[in-house]
Amino acid sequence: MESTDILKYLEGRSSEAEKRKLVKWLDASPDHVKEFEEIRFVFEMTKIYDSECREFLAERSDKPMKVRLGGRLPRIVRRLGGVAAAVVLFFGAGYLTYLHTVNSFSSQYTSLDVPAGQRVDITLADGSRVWLNSGARLEYPVVFGRHERMVKLTGEAMFEVEHDEDHPFIVRTFASDVEVLGTRFNVVADEKSRRFSTILLNGSLRLTERTTRAGAVLNSGDEAHWLNGRFSVSKVRDFDAVCWTEGLISVRGQSFEELMRKFETAYNVRIEIARQTMPVIGFASGKIRISDGIDHALRVLQHTSDFTFTHDPKKNVVTIH
Structure with missing residues (x-):
């Protein structure tokens, strides 16, 4: 990751794709987290020591940022409080900044609305694929959080989820949360007509009703329909119901x-x-x-x-x- 890419994020000019790339880079190594924090620290210090820090950034803008003890950055640190500031910078702030960055991105939801007469398929940040039927709306974060992968759906969609048992995939609808224990399933969530159903093609799903918290577990070949706050689970009668993806x-x-x-x-x-x-x-x-x-x-x-x-x-x- 070039320091110019990190500076672009700090200035608020990164695209969603660039933000996802940055978070993956941070997640790859603790050294990357440390490097990010060092650049962020210098960037923020420009508000106090503008000319000196900008000169420092200009010198490093065409190469990866590596700051070592004895260089210019530690002198700036000493001017801000000596050893205490350096300890916070190099031993604590890096990980906190990483957590803050991931949490910040995972709370930024974007939405995709599919016009009538069209169908759309997209690939999410974790590699999962979603096919959206006409009139559907999907809300999803720029980057998934550290504990779960949650999206919000209105309308009909087919999901093919990348397996990650440490980060459950959850589809939130007006009627139910659909927690993915398997891989491929179809969901219809029409709040206007109060219609909710799901067909599981393979794997398993856990449904949790939003109001009563009543639940149901589906296995491959099951379908569930929601009526008056309760789920009715049976074997799929018509797999042709998901042929809209074709x-x-x-x-x-x-x-x-x-x-x-x-x-x-x-x-x-x-x-x-x-x-x-x-x-x-x-x-x-x-x-x-x-x-x-x-x-x-x-x-x-x-x-x-x-x-x-x-x-x-x-x-x-x-x-x-």
Whole structure:
């Protein structure tokens, strides 16, 4: 790590990627923590001894910062209090600064909102991957904390978590905390409709209800649904429910109204149902490719369902008749 990169952070000009790089560098060696503290100390002393410290930093700006006893930095330390200041600097402040830096970064959450009609996948700081469905929102820290890895989810997402038993991965939703004991799972957390469910593809999960603290443990092939503060756990009935990560929508087990709500999000369109009764979907199973568009999806359903539709592209409205 170049001293110029550290100075950039101290001046508040580092990007999130640069901050993550700095924390990984600090975590790699106690010597790095000491070096960071030495540079930080000189940087802060510029407020008191501006000209001397800036000259010192300028001399070192093109090479890694190494400060040894007998150099200019100890003379500055002596001017600030002698041996006591040096002891604090070299034997205590380094580790405290490291803790402060990690805690500071882990409390800085950023958010990612996925527009309707789109899907996004990202890789988090620990290497875990997250696929976000249309309309989902993920809040995550720039750098995970020292004790746990926590993210906050609204909407639907698929997680593939890097294993680290010393740092549990937790997905916080409006209904439940999902603690990852395994690797790959899908979560739906729709606070507006009070809908929460999760499907575990492999590994194990621990669910903890946010209000009552009631819990449940899932194993591979289990799914859980949340209703009135309680979890119902059963074997997965339809693995096609997670095919959205492949750009597909499953019609299995969906009512016409439920499917139209999914279409609205997936195709970024408003659907109005202008009829007294809902059509019945005649397919027992099947998948519709999102990239083929809303008109194609509705024409597929028309093969077994009795309805017509009109599409006004200017108003971005589909009306079901």
